[in-house]
Amino acid sequence: MSETVANNGHKKLQEVQMVGIVKRFPGVLANDHVDFDVHAGEIHALLGENGAGKSTLMRQLYGLYRPDEGKILINGQERLFYSPEDAIEAGIGMIHQHFMLVPSLTVTENVALGLKSTRLFALDLDKVERRIVDLSEQYGLKIDPKAYIWQLAVGEQQRVEIVKALYRGADLLILDEPTAVLTPQEVEDLFKTLHQMAQVGHTLIFISHKLYEVLSISSRITVLRDGRVVGSRPTEGATRASLAQMMVGRPIIQQYDRPAVVAGEMCLDIQDIYTKSDRGGDALKGVSLSVHAGEILGLAGVSGNGQRELAECLGGLRPVRQGKVILNGKDVTRASPRERIAAGQSYIPEERMREGAIKEFSVADNFVLEDHGKSPYARGIFLNLNAIRSQARSVIDAYNVKTPSLDTPLKNLSGGNIQKLILARELSRHPKVLVASQPTRGVDIGATEYIHLRLLEQRQTGTATLLISEDLDEIRALSDRIAVIYEGKIMGIVYNSETTLEQLGLMMAGVTEK
Amino acid sequence: MSDLFTLSVLMGIIVSGIRLATPYLFAAIGETFAQTSGVLNLGVEGIMLMGAFSGFYIASTTGSLWLGLLTAAVVGILMGLLMALVSVTLQAEQGISGIGLSLFGLGLSSLLFEKTIVSVVAISGFQPIRIPILGNIPYIGDALFDHSILVYAAFLLVPLSIYVLNHTPIGLKIRAVGQNPQAADSLGISVAKIRYLTVSFGGMMAGIAGASLSLALIDLFQENMTNGMGYIAVALVYFGGWNPLGVLGGSLLFSFVNAFQLWLQVKGVQIPSNIALMMPYVLTIVALAFAANRARQPTALDKPFERGES
Numbered sequence A: 001m002s003e004t005v006a007n008n009g010h011k012k013l014q015e016v017q018m019v020g021i022v023k024r025f026p027g028v029l030a031n032d033h034v035d036f037d038v039h040a041g042e043i044h045a046l047l048g049e050n051g052a053g054k055s056t057l058m059r060q061l062y063g064l065y066r067p068d069e070g071k072i073l074i075n076g077q078e079r080l081f082y083s084p085e086d087a088i089e090a091g092i093g094m095i096h097q098h099f100m101l102v103p104s105l106t107v108t109e110n111v112a113l114g115l116k117s118t119r120l121f122a123l124d125l126d127k128v129e130r131r132i133v134d135l136s137e138q139y140g141l142k143i144d145p146k147a148y149i150w151q152l153a154v155g156e157q158q159r160v161e162i163v164k165a166l167y168r169g170a171d172l173l174i175l176d177e178p179t180a181v182l183t184p185q186e187v188e189d190l191f192k193t194l195h196q197m198a199q200v201g202h203t204l205i206f207i208s209h210k211l212y213e214v215l216s217i218s219s220r221i222t223v224l225r226d227g228r229v230v231g232s233r234p235t236e237g238a239t240r241a242s243l244a245q246m247m248v249g250r251p252i253i254q255q256y257d258r259p260a261v262v263a264g265e266m267c268l269d270i271q272d273i274y275t276k277s278d279r280g281g282d283a284l285k286g287v288s289l290s291v292h293a294g295e296i297l298g299l300a301g302v303s304g305n306g307q308r309e310l311a312e313c314l315g316g317l318r319p320v321r322q323g324k325v326i327l328n329g330k331d332v333t334r335a336s337p338r339e340r341i342a343a344g345q346s347y348i349p350e351e352r353m354r355e356g357a358i359k360e361f362s363v364a365d366n367f368v369l370e371d372h373g374k375s376p377y378a379r380g381i382f383l384n385l386n387a388i389r390s391q392a393r394s395v396i397d398a399y400n401v402k403t404p405s406l407d408t409p410l411k412n413l414s415g416g417n418i419q420k421l422i423l424a425r426e427l428s429r430h431p432k433v434l435v436a437s438q439p440t441r442g443v444d445i446g447a448t449e450y451i452h453l454r455l456l457e458q459r460q461t462g463t464a465t466l467l468i469s470e471d472l473d474e475i476r477a478l479s480d481r482i483a484v485i486y487e488g489k490i491m492g493i494v495y496n497s498e499t500t501l502e503q504l505g506l507m508m509a510g511v512t513e514k
Numbered sequence B: 001m002s003d004l005f006t007l008s009v010l011m012g013i014i015v016s017g018i019r020l021a022t023p024y025l026f027a028a029i030g031e032t033f034a035q036t037s038g039v040l041n042l043g044v045e046g047i048m049l050m051g052a053f054s055g056f057y058i059a060s061t062t063g064s065l066w067l068g069l070l071t072a073a074v075v076g077i078l079m080g081l082l083m084a085l086v087s088v089t090l091q092a093e094q095g096i097s098g099i100g101l102s103l104f105g106l107g108l109s110s111l112l113f114e115k116t117i118v119s120v121v122a123i124s125g126f127q128p129i130r131i132p133i134l135g136n137i138p139y140i141g142d143a144l145f146d147h148s149i150l151v152y153a154a155f156l157l158v159p160l161s162i163y164v165l166n167h168t169p170i171g172l173k174i175r176a177v178g179q180n181p182q183a184a185d186s187l188g189i190s191v192a193k194i195r196y197l198t199v200s201f202g203g204m205m206a207g208i209a210g211a212s213l214s215l216a217l218i219d220l221f222q223e224n225m226t227n228g229m230g231y232i233a234v235a236l237v238y239f240g241g242w243n244p245l246g247v248l249g250g251s252l253l254f255s256f257v258n259a260f261q262l263w264l265q266v267k268g269v270q271i272p273s274n275i276a277l278m279m280p281y282v283l284t285i286v287a288l289a290f291a292a293n294r295a296r297q298p299t300a301l302d303k304p305f306e307r308g309e310s
């Protein structure tokens, strides 16, 4: 099959080998003698926890970083890439975790960016546009070449990224966690496109830390852990359990025990609230939710549909324009964060480095950030340092926070440990209501599992939990009921045990039920 | 007061308004390129002074205005490269390094002036050229088509820069580098190269802007003769919303108010001269506060770029 896309003159890319790749960052060995290879027509999954070194490895293949040791062979020949330009020239394209698009430019301009024009001085955007239309038809990638990037939904932006790479004649496409921002249906569409591309001889590297995705899309899997290759095997015959074991280094819990709890009285009652977004316009347009004692209510939705604003409203960090919030029978619509804590609410913010903690402060200081004015942490106007230290020590032990000492600045802890510390602080208050916003984002599987178990334990003791998460797996693993938010409105509330992934996916895409 | 606004008075204000816009246009259009690529160069003032001095010195010693202009352009490029080295390669705080460059230009041009020319002498600068046919149209000919070559060049720079920024591959790269340098980098565009290019082009334009004062508008060099014009040029870029057409509007507005103010003083209208002098500047600040067209504001303005976790 002659490939029409290979238009930049390189020989078709048949095989890539990365041999003994070592990459160091200050204080981190990101890749430790990694061997990796892919062949044309293959969908090769690169699986590993956050921080395992997946992106770093691929950034070297794409010419963004230079390996400290090791070599890269393209079609059996050693190549040195000094910049992405060299990689693109060799037929490699990369779709980054954070999209590399210029919002103020159109789709066509973004595709044309950095390419030679066929005209002497002027851009040849009309020609570029025609080829974009051709490519998008050929691969079933629906995009409007005239639209500005800022007007596009995330799924569309991703398609632009794919077209951008194809336009440059990419035979090998690296996709860095491409599904993180998509609804289940969009994921399906993406997978269709990827299969189609593999069939016409493209090579695909699919980076992910989600097991079921890797199992459903790839033909081969390489697992990375702590910068090292743990193993590489055909997808056929691999199981969730075996992959999880390779990825984490120990077996993980496949399904949590969620013993039935009779939901008690209503603890958090959100009544038809509205709030403004940062860009003006309403981020929440009449959201009503109620959470009962002993219940976890999961709020699912694609990123950017009002979740962050809702969490901030509940934390007392963003004014509610209209509507009411009742906490344990008390109207807290305009209450400060401190008053909410006093009314029995704990809050785990999404931006833990910005809202939940102060990264220059020590572990112990962060522990009493909110309660420093209360006994036993304060004596008159003075802090009772001994009480703070002993309480912090015992909670840190109980929650398994790994820190060299109580005086270590928070910024030196890993994401998972910071999150465990915040959780420890918030839960040690035995809250009646817990609002948790993305509690495990960027946290490794081990710590995630631990946090999940703690949330379930709280549920057992009668806490009413609102779990706001963009990770549908997390929502499904923990929630009793699931509400779906779309463009600032609740699309529906369903019982976890009675719903399906399809139903949730449709609601997340804004499709209302008949 | 009845003779305040006769036709000839109005003509006078228009002609000098157009002339006075010249240095602002050169400097602000050059700065537009630098800022669009993400570099805020506050050193324009210093570069203008050095351009004004070096152009004047070479022109008066060699007798060639063109050689003087060329020198000013080269000095501007060199100072632009210095700014780029400090802010792009060494990633220093752009605002601070720009102010440093301005003070450097002020000090060095004053020092060199004292060591070489010493006293204020005038030369015969670029003379007005009346454009055939157009120049003969009554009133309009005098107002628009009887200026020196540098005035024409400054105004021609506007459509030219619109074309380059919006319709050429290099313009697209410049905009991309100022809006999302990571994206440009990931497509093999060298962010540093583009920024060096725009900042040294901006430097060249600032150098020429300075020379337009000492070789065409005032025809002499004095210590600190720009008197804040470089900073106004930087403000005009914001005022114009990073769009050369807006910069043109801002420059004209500013220079017309300035021309009007000068004329008021000449006329001896009873307002304190300090207040009159302040008028254009007050106007700029007020206009800046209201002209909040931030649509084209480069998101990466004033931010050094380093490849890494984005």
Ligand SMILES: Nc1ncnc2c1ncn2[C@@H]1O[C@H](COP(=O)(O)OP(=O)(O)O)[C@@H](O)[C@H]1O
Residues within 6 Å of the ligand: A025, A026, A028, A029, A030, A048, A049, A050, A051, A052, A053, A054, A055, A056, A057, B307, B308, B309
């Ligand atoms: N530019 C960088 N500077 C310093 N450390 C980095 C940089 N990029 C990645 N790292 C570190 O290298 C390790 C691997 O990161 P990364 O490749 O992003 O992992 P993954 O993509 O598997 O989540 C992490 O510990 C990360 O903190």
Ligand SMILES: [Mg+2]
Residues within 6 Å of the ligand: A051, A054, A055, A056, A097, A176
């Ligand atoms: Mg990554």
